[in-house]
Amino acid sequence: MTMQTKKLTRQGRARKEQLMSEAAKLFAHSGYYATRVIDIVKSAGVAKGLFYWYFENKEALFREIVKATRDDLRRAQARAIEGESDPLARISKGIEASLDFIGRNEHLYVLLRFAGTQERFASLVEEAQEVQARDVSQHIQAAIDDGTLPDGDAFLLAHGVVATVFHFARLKASNSIDHDDQLLEFITAFCLRGLGANPELYLSARTRAGRKAAG
Amino acid sequence: MTMQTKKLTRQGRARKEQLMSEAAKLFAHSGYYATRVIDIVKSAGVAKGLFYWYFENKEALFREIVKATRDDLRRAQARAIEGESDPLARISKGIEASLDFIGRNEHLYVLLRFAGTQERFASLVEEAQEVQARDVSQHIQAAIDDGTLPDGDAFLLAHGVVATVFHFARLKASNSIDHDDQLLEFITAFCLRGLGANPELYLSARTRAGRKAAG
Amino acid sequence: MTMQTKKLTRQGRARKEQLMSEAAKLFAHSGYYATRVIDIVKSAGVAKGLFYWYFENKEALFREIVKATRDDLRRAQARAIEGESDPLARISKGIEASLDFIGRNEHLYVLLRFAGTQERFASLVEEAQEVQARDVSQHIQAAIDDGTLPDGDAFLLAHGVVATVFHFARLKASNSIDHDDQLLEFITAFCLRGLGANPELYLSARTRAGRKAAG
Amino acid sequence: MTMQTKKLTRQGRARKEQLMSEAAKLFAHSGYYATRVIDIVKSAGVAKGLFYWYFENKEALFREIVKATRDDLRRAQARAIEGESDPLARISKGIEASLDFIGRNEHLYVLLRFAGTQERFASLVEEAQEVQARDVSQHIQAAIDDGTLPDGDAFLLAHGVVATVFHFARLKASNSIDHDDQLLEFITAFCLRGLGANPELYLSARTRAGRKAAG
């Protein structure tokens, strides 16, 4: 008795999105279990029953949010690198897009992290990370092939990049870190060095200039 | 009426450890909320009421488990590097010890990760990771000071190392990866390169030999 | 604001009958409580709101269906015996008509039976069965008076007949029985013997012939 | 996650029986759907949660009641005929036992009737009736074999008996009938005649005497 096929009017779609957005905030702030259905509907200003008009149950809503977030992130990354052909530049722009997305959607990122620890939802997130790694690994392989990077296991290297990016995203989200302006540059450099490249060549002139001025 | 001071007989201590061990497995597998007190006692083969003889409540049990795990990990790392004076070697041995510990206690690591996402328990874990990063950053700073590593923000670099180690630990735990034998070497190399070092110098003779034979 | 007086267009009447027919099937299959308004409208392919255009509420719809069914059954029986003057022949034709009706409307009969068990609806049905028994008892009394049947309590005897007929109707409906062709004859014989008559005299020539050929 | 195997103390068994007994009364009086779990526990004077210590859920409780009732009835019948060897006497004593049981447990009988109309529970009841009919049919076949009854389909004849007995039981339960003293005799006579026997031979001397005195 899935809800996949329900036809919604314009108003219906808006209401559903509103509920998802309110729910995402609450889930991120208080966690999945501490957030009650009634909190969600109250926060949207509607009656309890309406929740079940749009969602099968609380779990299904959570899944939808996770999927939407995952897909949004991937789209943002794709948009960021679409004009770029140089492999390492694609990687570095992808990193920038990821951090940017997470910065603008910190609460969604918190939610993703939690989802990753719950057996019920873990597959949604792991699969997403797998996709990320695969994307990055293609650029790495291209760079290896054209001699820009030394030989190595592209897939493992890609995971190294993903690891670094998401770890720092978390640090930033939890306010454990504040070098905001130079952080992007630092992460990119760490990753590129990790891959075996010389990061100096791929950091944009503007950023490099900024760093020197600040230092 | 805290439970700190309860004196237990030998049998009592054994029973308590049994309950903690079963609980850790269940918490790791299903998460804190999905694991019910009754699951824990059933899995230990005792009656429900007995749980409250040994633990103040479910949350207290979880805290005890998290603390014990965190401290075990820290101790394992400390032991691993105690005889080593070279900064980069300390880092690389620390990485090895971490991966080793996680490999032997996968379910406990899953539990730590979950705890990190829950507001109630996050402080128990974040603090630990902070300590990790601080430890590593001291070695990094030492290496920078003696010229082994190029100049950089030791704290950020340390987080890069921690990020990589724990990300791969998770991958291994979720069976997304299988290059078991070379994985440690790969991670160490990625981190050292990220720090700006030449990893070839710090990989143990045995590992290097093995890799060359395999390649 | 009762709904008695609503004027319906031709299309409206068709739609209402469609809803009643679908509802009857669902009620019969799953019972009154387990059948939701939404099941009814879905099964008719219309929107939920429309239900309340045609029916005051779920209970009113059920009542309408029960009354219609009860009256149909009564009419079928009346039609079956109207040309017959011999008391026992009237009884036997009534039995035939009842079984025939139930055979053609099994789901409606199930519905009647259920209604009989619900305090809210029992009166609609019990009264009907009472009428049945009264009808039969008049024929029985007539037969007693003219000496065709031995003396006895006509009302109780009538209930014996009604009991037998409806019990077998149910058996047939639940597929617990399959002697389809000879069943009518068997039931009639059992009832007539129960009344104290010799059934051989009242079984139609056609049936008797059929039985002998089969035997 | 069935509850079959739960071990109960003496106190536990008593509490469970108390709950079943209270529930049976409420179900019979108000119906399955109108009876809330809270009504049951209130009526037993315990907390709501306790219900789920003893029963998986409301449906499981209802099933248990139905099964217990069915089995009690069958046991009562078995006890009634155990000393009797004459087939028709066994039938007549079985009828007496059934009516007696139902008379003493009217509310349970109401419950059985309702259960028979609900898809979810119907099989429990139909199966029971099938068993009844099979029991009776064995006596009928024995009587046919020794020439006491004319030839016929023992199984169908048995259903005729069951039909009559249960129909009158219902009439009595719904107070539509009041010839209390002679009712048993009437039913027995109707059934035996239906089977093709002469009931005079099997009605006990006491009953026959009573009837003549009353007439």
Next chain:
DNA sequence: AATGAATGAGGATTCATTCAT
């Protein structure tokens, strides 16, 4: 006539915790 959206009272079920023995 017809639709999809919205309401909210109502009921089942869960589960941490406490109690009596």
Next chain:
DNA sequence: AATGAATGAATCCTCATTCAT
């Protein structure tokens, strides 16, 4: 130490009905 029984607040979800368009 250990058990099974008992508690009750908390929360999910259902569904008949009403509303706005």
